[in-house]
Amino acid sequence: MRVVIVGAGQGGLQAAMSLRQEGHEGPITLIGAEPGLPYQRPPLSKAYLKTGEAAKLTLRPEAFFDKAGIDLVSDTRIDSIDRAARQVRAGDRVWAYDHLILATGTRNLRPPIPGLSRALDLRSLADAERLRAALAGAKAPAVIGGGFIGLEFTAVARGLGYPVTLAEAAPRLMARAVSPQMSARFTEKHAELGTDIRLGQPVVEVTGEGLCLGDGTQVPADLVLLAAGVLPNTELAEAAGLTLDNGIAVDAQLRSSDPAISALGDCASFPEARRGRRVRLESVQAATDHARAIAKRLVKGDDSPYAAVPWFWSDQADWKLQIAGLAQPTDAAVTAPSGAILRFDGPNLSAVESVNDAKTHMTARKLLRDLPPDRDTLDAIGYDLTRI
Numbered sequence: 136m137r138v139v140i141v142g143a144g145q146g147g148l149q150a151a152m153s154l155r156q157e158g159h160e161g162p163i164t165l166i167g168a169e170p171g172l173p174y175q176r177p178p179l180s181k182a183y184l185k186t187g188e189a190a191k192l193t194l195r196p197e198a199f200f201d202k203a204g205i206d207l208v209s210d211t212r213i214d215s216i217d218r219a220a221r222q223v224r225a226g227d228r229v230w231a232y233d234h235l236i237l238a239t240g241t242r243n244l245r246p247p248i249p250g251l252s253r254a255l256d257l258r259s260l261a262d263a264e265r266l267r268a269a270l271a272g273a274k275a276p277a278v279i280g281g282g283f284i285g286l287e288f289t290a291v292a293r294g295l296g297y298p299v300t301l302a303e304a305a306p307r308l309m310a311r312a313v314s315p316q317m318s319a320r321f322t323e324k325h326a327e328l329g330t331d332i333r334l335g336q337p338v339v340e341v342t343g344e345g346l347c348l349g350d351g352t353q354v355p356a357d358l359v360l361l362a363a364g365v366l367p368n369t370e371l372a373e374a375a376g377l378t379l380d381n382g383i384a385v386d387a388q389l390r391s392s393d394p395a396i397s398a399l400g401d402c403a404s405f406p407e408a409r410r411g412r413r414v415r416l417e418s419v420q421a422a423t424d425h426a427r428a429i430a431k432r433l434v435k436g437d438d439s440p441y442a443a444v445p446w447f448w449s450d451q452a453d454w455k456l457q458i459a460g461l462a463q464p465t466d467a468a469v470t471a472p473s474g475a476i477l478r479f480d481g482p483n484l485s486a487v488e489s490v491n492d493a494k495t496h497m498t499a500r501k502l503l504r505d506l507p508p509d510r511d512t513l514d515a516i517g518y519d520l521t522r523i
């Protein structure tokens with residue numbers, strides 16, 4: 136079986152490695168649009184901004200690919216899929232597949248804000264190199280978007296001594312990902328660090344002088360980072376007639392609407408095992424666990440539904456936020472004695488948010504993997520996870 140993987144990021148590389156680990160002996164071709172070796176993105180908004188050490192981001196050295204028999208084709212953007220002929224193309228170059236894995240990730244969402252072309256992105260190593268160089272010469276950086284990436288950048292920039300302003304359109308930080316209580320804690324933390332946070336403030340224009348906010352306020356800035364979310368890269372799949380639904384729609388085994396094509400990671404939406412709703416996750420965990428599950432199915436015929444517990448992290452100054460599970464913004468939130476926040480969907484524990492508390496995070500991941508106790512049971516023990 137010839138396997139072709141489009142997208143040589145975190146999930147694409149993991150798929151290639153897991154195929155070999157599971158015992159796949161046929162050819163594997165890993166094709167990526169970016170130059171160089173596959174690398175990890177999380178440090179781009181963290182350590183890399185401080186150190187500029189790109190070599191440390193590389194996931195595997197060049198020699199690994201030869202040794203593992205993985206044909207890495209970098210700097211090559213696939214522009215079409217011919218499902219009938221089972222081929223992918225980049226210009227006049229063609230690769231035939233028996234199974235195709237789409238791991239095309241996401242790109243920055245660029246809302247139609249006048250002047251936004253002045254704002255920098257932070258998605259790829261090339262973006263991070265540009266941002267780092269711009270930061271070195273900046274006096275007043277500003278950030279559009281109070282999600283993980285915007286806040287991580289902000290924390291680094293404050294740590295380096297820059298005055299930073301962050302504008303978030305929603306009334307609270309990280310609103311999609313955490314409880315209102317956790318948002319409030321982080322708002323306070325960033326305020327203590329000296330960041331000027333403007334909540335409920337959509338940016339309506341980016342000018343040569345800085346940001347214009349919804350309430351008419353002007354924020355002077357000579358560097359603007361856009362960190363207002365991403366869009367899944369689905370154009371290839373769409374042109375090939377695959378079903379889309381907030382990403383490339385895959386089934387519980389991560390197969391697209393064409394069984395010869397799987398999709399994984401940031402670009403794929405899948406049915407969540409617990410609640411059955413379709414979700415698309417942007418995390419290293421989802422990309423790598425998807426990749427492992429696809430490899431197991433292709434090599435070992437393991438058709439069990441994908442059911443890994445999602446988890447996330449974000450490093451902001453000296454705080455490591457960890458989330459086990461997946462809550463909806465409407466899920467209830469209860470603060471445990473440890474300070475962790477337990478989220479509930481009715482009687483069911485849906486997620487646990489913690490800060491600098493790896494023990495609680497690991498306990499929560501284990502609980503969520505097994506059958507978690509219901510809310511009444513947790514209430515009876517004062518929501519103290521150490522008492523289970």
Ligand SMILES: Cc1cc2nc3c(=O)[nH]c(=O)nc-3n(C[C@H](O)[C@H](O)[C@H](O)COP(=O)(O)OP(=O)(O)OC[C@H]3O[C@@H](n4cnc5c(N)ncnc54)[C@H](O)[C@@H]3O)c2cc1C
Nearest residue numbers: 142144145146168176177213239240400401417418419422
């Ligand atoms: C700055 C930053 C910080 C992050 N921090 C964290 C964190 O702390 N924790 C966490 O869990 N996650 C974090 N993430 C998210 C995490 O990096 C992603 O969820 C993960 O990389 C997803 O893996 P993927 O394989 O789906 O996509 P990616 O790793 O994005 O790889 C997709 C690749 O596909 C390529 N591609 C797209 N279209 C084509 C095409 N047509 N032909 C060939 N190649 C193509 C792209 O160029 C890209 O290289 C962060 C992301 C960023 C940008």
